[in-house]
Amino acid sequence: MGKLNNKVALITGGNSGIGLATAELFAGEGAKVAITGRDENTLKDAANQIGNETLAIKADVLNLDSLDDAFQEVESKMGKIDVLIVNAGIFKGAPLTDFSEALFDEIVDINFKGTFFTVQKALPYLNDGASIVITGSAAAEVGVENASVYSASKAAVRALARNFSADLLSRKIRVNVFSPGHVETPIHGRLGLSPEQVKGLREELASGVPIKRVGTAEEMAKGYLFLASDESSFMLGAEIVVDGGWSQL
Numbered sequence: 260m261g262k263l264n265n266k267v268a269l270i271t272g273g274n275s276g277i278g279l280a281t282a283e284l285f286a287g288e289g290a291k292v293a294i295t296g297r298d299e300n301t302l303k304d305a306a307n308q309i310g311n312e313t314l315a316i317k318a319d320v321l322n323l324d325s326l327d328d329a330f331q332e333v334e335s336k337m338g339k340i341d342v343l344i345v346n347a348g349i350f351k352g353a354p355l356t357d358f359s360e361a362l363f364d365e366i367v368d369i370n371f372k373g374t375f376f377t378v379q380k381a382l383p384y385l386n387d388g389a390s391i392v393i394t395g396s397a398a399a400e401v402g403v404e405n406a407s408v409y410s411a412s413k414a415a416v417r418a419l420a421r422n423f424s425a426d427l428l429s430r431k432i433r434v435n436v437f438s439p440g441h442v443e444t445p446i447h448g449r450l451g452l453s454p455e456q457v458k459g460l461r462e463e464l465a466s467g468v469p470i471k472r473v474g475t476a477e478e479m480a481k482g483y484l485f486l487a488s489d490e491s492s493f494m495l496g497a498e499i500v501v502d503g504g505w506s507q508l
């Protein structure tokens with residue numbers, strides 16, 4: 260018996276990194292998995308990797324209609340959703356003095372506004388008693404150079420989880436936050452750096468972590484499984500931080 264047997268789980272940004280590892284773990288635990296993402300090719304590859312007849316749907320959190328369409332498709336093909344992992348997000352930064360309005364808007368629109376509307380649009384398609392897990396970041400707990408807007412966007416979703424939990428009490432829908440520290444995923448390769456520079460960045464990040472390494476996406480997936488499953492039935496509006504002690508020691 261898997262921990263998510265026959266549950267319908269939708270993971271946004273499930274075609275890469277932490278979302279993909281989480282989708283694989285959930286499928287192994289018996290869930291019927293749907294993933295969304297922006298890129299059609301990686302969505303197909305990810306669905307093949309996850310197996311178990313994973314449903315892959317192109318949806319951009321910047322396009323609210325595409326979210327509606329995605330939820331409708333999941334309901335019509337799999338049934339109402341029991342687990343929603345709101346994970347799509349970007350990491351970008353710039354020196355404070357040069358931070359453009361366009362970059363500010365991009366980060367806030369995807370990480371904060373995108374999270375709000377993903378949850379709002381999902382509501383008609385969720386089962387009562389569903390579990391929603393939002394991806395935060397340990398960066399919201401510390402001061403990181405050049406990352407003020409990213410960190411603030413993740414602090415904002417931490418607040419959303421508390422308030423959504425209050426909003427959704429009557430439907431017994433639990434909303435919690437999973438906050439990773441530095442994790443080795445394609446996110447660092449999206450910063451426009453060379454592979455050598457990405458390697459250097461990861462080494463630099465690891466040196467600031469008390470246990471001197473970055474985490475793996477698989478280590479993160481286990482936390483999402485706990486929050487998604489009934490094992491966390493007494494948790495709502497809460498946060499789990501998994502960061503090798505980065506924000507804690």
Ligand code: NAD
Nearest residue numbers: 272275276277296297319320347348396441442444445446
């Ligand atoms: P990733 O780049 O591998 O995955 C991000 C996913 O989000 C991708 O699937 C991408 O398609 C999707 N996405 C981005 N913008 C989107 C949009 N507009 N519409 C739809 N999908 C969109 O990176 P990851 O490290 O797996 O990141 C997953 C989450 O974890 C993000 O929210 C990120 O902020 C958070 N996080 C990552 C780290 C880390 O060190 N990797 C640390 C803390 C938090």
